[in-house]
Amino acid sequence: MTGLRLGYACINTQLPSPARTARLSNLTTERILELVDANLGALEAILCWNRDHEIQVFRLTSNLIPFASHPANTLPWWDIFGERLSRLGSLIRSGDMRISTHPGQYTVLSSARADVVAAAVAELDYHDRLLSSLGLDASHRIVVHVGAGVADRSAAYDRFAAGYAQLSNGAAGRLVLENDERWPLDTTLELAERLRVPVVFDVFHHALAPSLEPLGARELVLRANETWCRRDGRQEVHFSTQQAGKRPGAHAETIDFDAFDRFVDEVGDLPLDCILEVKDKEQSVIRARARQRRERSE
């Protein structure tokens, strides 16, 4: 398929959450088993919903296995839930779906602190183990930000590269970098090309921290595309806009069709997997697709 495939992140507003967790103070083996069981059930419901609505792009929540990379969780969840994970993987593959994950702000491979880097490595290895347990190949990616060290980018690149070298082969083979407010696209590309990993172009973050001017959206997407090769899977991009009246950087409640139409005008013909980062999740995907269909038929 050519053209944009639209997807959303982590939760479906109409279905139970696959991201239930516990407090460390209450954590027991039984509680973890109960939560993983519930989260996998919720994920299955979302994947079925996505299949029924022909949505093929989806981001898995990091909370699917609570405390997965934390010393408090020593359960071999990949064994205990092996069969269910494998069945979910079949559902994903048979639906020709593209799955990604996106560890949050606490996963900092470029940190100056060795303990923080070790925790980041453990977290990224967990994400790889999850995707591998689902039976998904390396085209199903783990997306991270460059992280700390904006004051001395060169030193941060070196620390990130050293952390990257500590990853399991699986995690390293799935890693993708994303531009953000602190690491504009040009700096992200520089590190990515050094490591030979692909880059997710995030339209909103780019607007907040522009670089490579005067290139427009299409040229920037094509520039990021140079970092993707065939086995990496389809190029991923992120689309969102500013929530009016909120702090700069706050994601909008719902899709902004003026901005989205402009983006689609520029890149709608390219084979992209595009994640909408909006609070109303699948609602925006459904509305955007209805709109695309209407436009095509006119």
Place this chain on the structure above:
DNA sequence: AAACGTCAAGTTCCG
């Protein structure tokens, strides 16, 4: 039952 403060984790900025 609804509201509200808190939660594993890091980094940066502000006072």
Place this chain on the structure above:
DNA sequence: CGGAACTTGACGTTT
């Protein structure tokens, strides 16, 4: 140098 903001959904206690 200590503390809040950042982002965010869910938890868990309080009202």
